[in-house]
Amino acid sequence: MNDMIEIRWHGRGGQGAKTASLLLADAAFNTGKYIQGFPEYGPERMGAPITAYNRISSSPIRIHSNIYEPDYVVVVDDTLLDSVDVTAGLKPEGAIVINTVKEDEEIKKSLKGYSGKVYKIDARKISMETLGKYFPNTPMLAAIIKVSKIMDENDFLNDMQGSFKHKFAKKPEVIDGNMKALEMALKEVKEVK
Amino acid sequence: MSIRERLSGNEAAATAMKQINPDVVAAFPITPSTEIPQYFSTFVDNGQVDTEFVAVESEHSAMSACIGAEAAGSRAMTATSANGLSLMWEMIYIASSLRLPIVMSLVNRAVSGPLNIHNDHSDAMGVRDSGWIQLFSETNQEAYDNLIMAHRIAENKDVLLPLMVCQDGFITSHSIENIELIEDEKVKEFVGKYKPEHYLLNKKEPIAIGPLDVQAYLFEHKYQQAEAMRRAKQVILDVAKDFEKMTGRKYGLFEEYRLDDAEIAIVCMNSTAGTTKDVVDALREKGIKAGLLKIRVFRPFPAEEVAKALSHLKAVAVLDKADSLNGVGGALFEDVVSGMYLNKNTVPTVSYVYGIGGRDTTSKEIESVFNDLMEDRKKEKIENPYRYIGLRKE
Amino acid sequence: MTDINKDTSACKMTIAGNIYEAGNAREFKTGDWRSVKPVYIPEKCIQCGLCFPVCPEDAIPVGKDQKRTDFNYDYCKGCGVCAKVCPFGAITMKVEGE
Numbered sequence: 070m071n072d073m074i075e076i077r078w079h080g081r082g083g084q085g086a087k088t089a090s091l092l093l094a095d096a097a098f099n100t101g102k103y104i105q106g107f108p109e110y111g112p113e114r115m116g117a118p119i120t121a122y123n124r125i126s127s128s129p130i131r132i133h134s135n136i137y138e139p140d141y142v143v144v145v146d147d148t149l150l151d152s153v154d155v156t157a158g159l160k161p162e163g164a165i166v167i168n169t170v171k172e173d174e175e176i177k178k179s180l181k182g183y184s185g186k187v188y189k190i191d192a193r194k195i196s197m198e199t200l201g202k203y204f205p206n207t208p209m210l211a212a213i214i215k216v217s218k219i220m221d222e223n224d225f226l227n228d229m230q231g232s233f234k235h236k237f238a239k240k241p242e243v244i245d246g247n248m249k250a251l252e253m254a255l256k257e258v259k260e261v262k
Numbered sequence: 263m264s265i266r267e268r269l270s271g272n273e274a275a276a277t278a279m280k281q282i283n284p285d286v287v288a289a290f291p292i293t294p295s296t297e298i299p300q301y302f303s304t305f306v307d308n309g310q311v312d313t314e315f316v317a318v319e320s321e322h323s324a325m326s327a328c329i330g331a332e333a334a335g336s337r338a339m340t341a342t343s344a345n346g347l348s349l350m351w352e353m354i355y356i357a358s359s360l361r362l363p364i365v366m367s368l369v370n371r372a373v374s375g376p377l378n379i380h381n382d383h384s385d386a387m388g389v390r391d392s393g394w395i396q397l398f399s400e401t402n403q404e405a406y407d408n409l410i411m412a413h414r415i416a417e418n419k420d421v422l423l424p425l426m427v428c429q430d431g432f433i434t435s436h437s438i439e440n441i442e443l444i445e446d447e448k449v450k451e452f453v454g455k456y457k458p459e460h461y462l463l464n465k466k467e468p469i470a471i472g473p474l475d476v477q478a479y480l481f482e483h484k485y486q487q488a489e490a491m492r493r494a495k496q497v498i499l500d501v502a503k504d505f506e507k508m509t510g511r512k513y514g515l516f517e518e519y520r521l522d523d524a525e526i527a528i529v530c531m532n533s534t535a536g537t538t539k540d541v542v543d544a545l546r547e548k549g550i551k552a553g554l555l556k557i558r559v560f561r562p563f564p565a566e567e568v569a570k571a572l573s574h575l576k577a578v579a580v581l582d583k584a585d586s587l588n589g590v591g592g593a594l595f596e597d598v599v600s601g602m603y604l605n606k607n608t609v610p611t612v613s614y615v616y617g618i619g620g621r622d623t624t625s626k627e628i629e630s631v632f633n634d635l636m637e638d639r640k641k642e643k644i645e646n647p648y649r650y651i652g653l654r655k656e
Numbered sequence: 657m658t659d660i661n662k663d664t665s666a667c668k669m670t671i672a673g674n675i676y677e678a679g680n681a682r683e684f685k686t687g688d689w690r691s692v693k694p695v696y697i698p699e700k701c702i703q704c705g706l707c708f709p710v711c712p713e714d715a716i717p718v719g720k721d722q723k724r725t726d727f728n729y730d731y732c733k734g735c736g737v738c739a740k741v742c743p744f745g746a747i748t749m750k751v752e753g754e
Contacts, residue, residue: 091438094268094438095268095438098268098440103439103440104268104438104439104440105437105438105439106437106438107432107433107436107437107438108436110294110379110380110432110436129440130439130440130536131536131537131539131540132536132537132540132625133430133433133434133437133533133534133536133537134537134622134623134624134625135622135624137624359672360672361671361672422671460674460676467676468677468678469674469675469676469677469678470674470675470678471672471674472672472673473673473674473675475673478661478662479662479669479673482664482665482666482669483666483669483671483672483673485666486666486669486671486672489666
């Protein structure tokens with residue numbers, strides 16, 4: 070019970086935050102963990118702010134409620150920083166990862182004095198360079214793995230290779246791009262000082 | 263060896279249906295159970311099942327098709343939620359009164375209105391007196407296991423009643439969680455072939471089903487249903503025993519969690535039981551003797567057994583995820599307290615209505631219920647037994 | 657099946673009122689529903705065959721020789737359709753008990 074990690078995802082409908090939370094659940098599952106991956110469903114559609122959650126633990130997870138005091142928060146779209154209280158309940162010993170190109174100072178300012186660690190990553194650049202399109206969820210998935218250390222990076226990459234092979238069985242040409250996006254993201258996560 | 267997997271509750275239900283491989287599935291999509299017929303129709307398309315999938319034009323037709331199929335002598339299943347079940351209402355009673363062991367996966371959602379697609383138990387509570395067996399499931403695992411056991415219970419000659427397996431919409435239906443699946447062959451063997459004694463397509467025995475039932479007969483036929491419901495209790499336990507032999511997973515009429523030596527306890531159903539278990543453990547660490555009784559079998563209601571299991575307590579809270587709007591308290595509360603009264607159990611008991619329309623229920627709120635009980639146990643008479651969790655009242 | 661009646665106890669009844677034998681309508685005699693009674697006058701009948709096909713209760717027996725005989729009052733409900741179709745006045749309707 071005590072080693073349970075809770076993660077909250079903030080994104081916009083259509084950006085793949087829900088998919089990313091499910092992929093993270095998959096990856097953790099494949100390392101033998103107990104997992105939960107669930108979105109907070111609403112009537113929202115494309116573009117509306119959405120929330121998704123992960124619980125990862127080495128013992129069975131019984132709690133069935135949303136996450137109010139997460140260990141980690143992932144922000145897939147930095148335009149949410151103005152409208153959503155992304156650090157609400159976030160544990161100070163945890164961390165937040167934001168997809169942004171903003172300056173450190175500006176990021177800090179929008180986090181309402183959150184005292185824990187803050188990381189940033191330019192998921193747009195990584196996605197455009199590796200996939201040629203803007204799919205922020207793949208780099209963000211790697212970023213949270215890096216920040217939370219919930220699994221070994223190499224195990225994660227090996228597992229994702231397998232997942233992508235399965236997921237993109239009908240378009241194998243995108244597998245390499247996705248793998249590159251993950252590798253690049255693992256390297257490019259930076260701590261905001 | 264069971265198969266370690268991770269599935270959502272809907273995937274788990276669809277997987278159980280795939281392994282059961284029924285003769286007919288008739289269903290109409292409705293949130294949050296839509297994925298079940300969606301996944302199942304792909305199984306049909308991929309040739310993974312032999313099922314005749316009937317894509318009907320409404321839930322009324324879905325249940326009608328299941329009734330026709332089951333009466334003809336085949337095994338029929340469906341899935342629905344909330345207003346879908348409401349539209350089935352007429353046929354729900356036909357299915358049970360014709361004693362057709364149809365199995366339904368009910369993904370619980372608030373019955374509108376005002377329009378709401380989220381979880382509560384008002385759909386299941388609306389058909390609690392319709393003569394269907396109702397099993398509730400805390401997790402995707404239990405939703406799966408209950409479905410695997412369903413036909414053995416429903417089709418038993420002492421029972422012959424339709425059965426619905428309930429799980430919480432979105433909370434479990436759309437949450438990916440770990441699950442232990444049973445091998446296809448084992449499920450096939452466990453569920454067995456459907457061999458009805460009488461059926462319409464038996465050319466050796468032309469029969470009539472559903473004739474006019476006048477004053478001289480309907481009463482007795484209802485009594486037969488009531489008797490079947492009473493007998494179902496033992497059959498449910500017998501099937502659970504066989505299931506335990508196969509999987510090691512133990513099921514009863516309800517689950518008692520740290521209840522033996524508890525002084526205060528919560529009674530609830532479905533996913534909230536999991537949250538409550540965590541709270542019970544946390545309170546135990548503080549020396550508070552909290553416990554949980556999780557109802558699995560709501561119909562038939564195990565009144566005597568529940569009353570006995572709660573008899574040593576100092577105070578009990580019954581949590582209902584549907585308000586019966588009757589001025590008294592929730593449906594589960596009423597069943598629990600009637601059972602207690604009949605069995606001379608006078609433990610102070612209160613009703614909490616909670617989680618209506620998908621309102622999230624947190625560990626803190628469950629803890630506050632236990633805190634209330636700590637106060638209630640000291641009182642001679644409880645003044646306000648009809649309460650709410652997480653409601654903005656004033 | 658036919659031994660199920662208004663005195664049969666629940667444990668001896670079939671479930672759901674199911675009927676496990678075909679062709680049992682003959683066991684439910686409906687003759688006592690009748691308030692008006694058809695009377696057959698053989699002398700006027702030329703065996704034209706118009707009456708028995710219209711009888712809703714199959715209460716006009718027809719022999720192998722294709723000839724009708726007197727009414728089967730166990731089932732005749734006295735609807736009078738036969739009297740209406742008879743062109744020869746071979747069927748008249750009389751109030752029961754007169």
